[in-house]
Amino acid sequence: MFFIVLSCTIKNTKFLNCKINDCDFFYTNLTNSSFEHSDLLGTKFEHSNLSCVSFLNAQNYNINPNKNILKKTKFSFPEVVSLLGAYDIEIE
Numbered sequence: 001m002f003f004i005v006l007s008c009t010i011k012n013t014k015f016l017n018c019k020i021n022d023c024d025f026f027y028t029n030l031t032n033s034s035f036e037h038s039d040l041l042g043t044k045f046e047h048s049n050l051s052c053v054s055f056l057n058a059q060n061y062n063i064n065p066n067k068n069i070l071k072k073t074k075f076s077f078p079e080v081v082s083l084l085g086a087y088d089i090e091i092e
Helices: 079-086
Strands: 003-006 023-026 039-046 059-063
Parallel strands (some): 003 023, 023 039, 039 059
């Protein structure tokens, strides 16, 4: 099943230890929310406000830093490396 969250305000929401697969968050304000320890396989964030959102220990998210607001957004290593996928670079 595929879900689209479009132009919503979902501030201060806790998506903890969730499995949110194949969901698109477009033009969504998720300020101060948390996706900690969640599996976000196939989930994409575009043109969304992810300020102060926690992705600590989350996996499989698809976030383009050029298409979202990422002020004080929290990520963990090694998953944070996926943010570099938006750039035409090679990491060795």
